[in-house]
Amino acid sequence: MELQGKKVIALGERDGIQGESIGKVAKSAGAEVVLEVTHCFV
């Protein structure tokens, strides 16, 4: 997936991958992270 120049919403999950981690990966691929959120689904 090409993320360079794209806007990204990073939705993470507590027991999986946190939003912050997803955001860092997206930024490193050149994306602009417009929102990072971590949810707890339990």
Next chain:
Amino acid sequence: MLRYYLDDLSTRRRAVRVLYLQAGMKRMTTGRVKISGARNFLAHTPGLVRYGSKPTREIEADPSAEAYILAGLRSYEQAAAYLPNVVYLGGIQPDEMWDIERPWFTNDGEHARRHPYGEMMPEDEFLGVMKMSDDFDILWLEEGFNDVVREKLVAHPYWAEEDLGRLEKGVSLDLIEGQLGPESGNIPLYLRGGRLVGVVNRAHDLDASLFADILLENLATKAAAVMATKTLLGDLKVAADSIPYILNCGEEAVGDRYQRGGGNLAKAIGELSGCTMATGSDVKAFCCGPNHAIAIGASLVYSGLFEQVLVVGGCSSAKLGMKYQGHLSSDMPIVEDVLAGSAILLEKQDGEGATIRLDSIGTHPVGAGSAQAKIMEELVSKPLAKLGLRFGDIDKYATEMHNPEVTEPSGSGNVPQLNYNLIAALAVRSGQIERSEMAAFAREHGMPGFSPTQGHIASAIPFLPHAIDGITKGDLKRVMFLAKGSLFLGRMTQLSDGLSFIIEGDG
């Protein structure tokens, strides 16, 4: 001579403390405290499912959702036969679930109310216990229903005749109906079949902390916590008035508009449980509140401040029907139809049973970061390394024990399995097992999730009664309990939290 020895001992202790400080290390005690027992409690409350947070919001947005929800509710017999509930109450051990094919909800065969670690109370009796938990005439029960509930609770092993005076006489159905209506702010109480049996009245016209929905939640929490306490003390034959301190670790917020969440439900629980000599307080830490409370309670016992500490958590009524949409769209009944409670007794070690090792407590420091792997390192890898233990030296890891049949239909995954995979990955990274051994490690040292999604109740502690039994019988040597809390949900920090401890046999 004795004085010289004490002087010398004191000097040596000071010297050791200086050495620790110079090394930048915090001194940890190597003491142990007995976990004398733990009991779980369930109440089957299908009539309250509509008042869970998610159903309430959906019904408000679309009133037709109510009929959809009501059509998906289970009978008591189905809920009591439901495998995860049977495991939670100790009817069978979690490992036996591996060999029982899913779906589990289709098994509605034999059922029992009581199991070795607790009971599943029917909804009518639980509404009665909620009424007995009410000191302010908030909850009214219809008089005929009240009489039936009284007859049933008379036969309950942990309620005495004099307690049942708290039920009073009940009120007429006309009076209850007169309290209802869209502008009343009061909440009708129905049984699963739709019969109106009571009302929860708001306690204030303007104070949102005393509105009926909050009071319903708090009364349910208090009632579940009292039932867990009575079950524990009754089963262990411990006199309630011998308990000096209670730590409540639930997720409720008891208070009024000037002290929202002011708390100390601990004393209210103690009062109704007959703990006349106890004082207490609440420990709040989202889902890892119970683990924090156990660590603090064990410290209070070890220090000698209190001979015993009771740790107790009531239910989370907000989570009733939380994932009902996933269940109903998967042709399942709504399996989030139970309220849970748990109680644990800590005492001085006596050479028998299970003990918590105070030197095993793993914490998640503020500066550790919130990445999942980092949290697990702090809670699992570091305590093991400090004690010179390997990952495989822990017979069982009790982590987030949520029943996957609740979470998977709505896309939330198998939460315990995610955690076991991560623990196994840490074992691989430390070179203690091969990557090819991860699945086998996760199965051997983990277990299927069996806890209702009741917030703090599902985090590690559901396995405490099983672990105490296993250690006492010699089937288990060492169990780690690790719980996590989602502090970020309250919007005051982006941090998570967690706390772990290890229990072993004494000696």
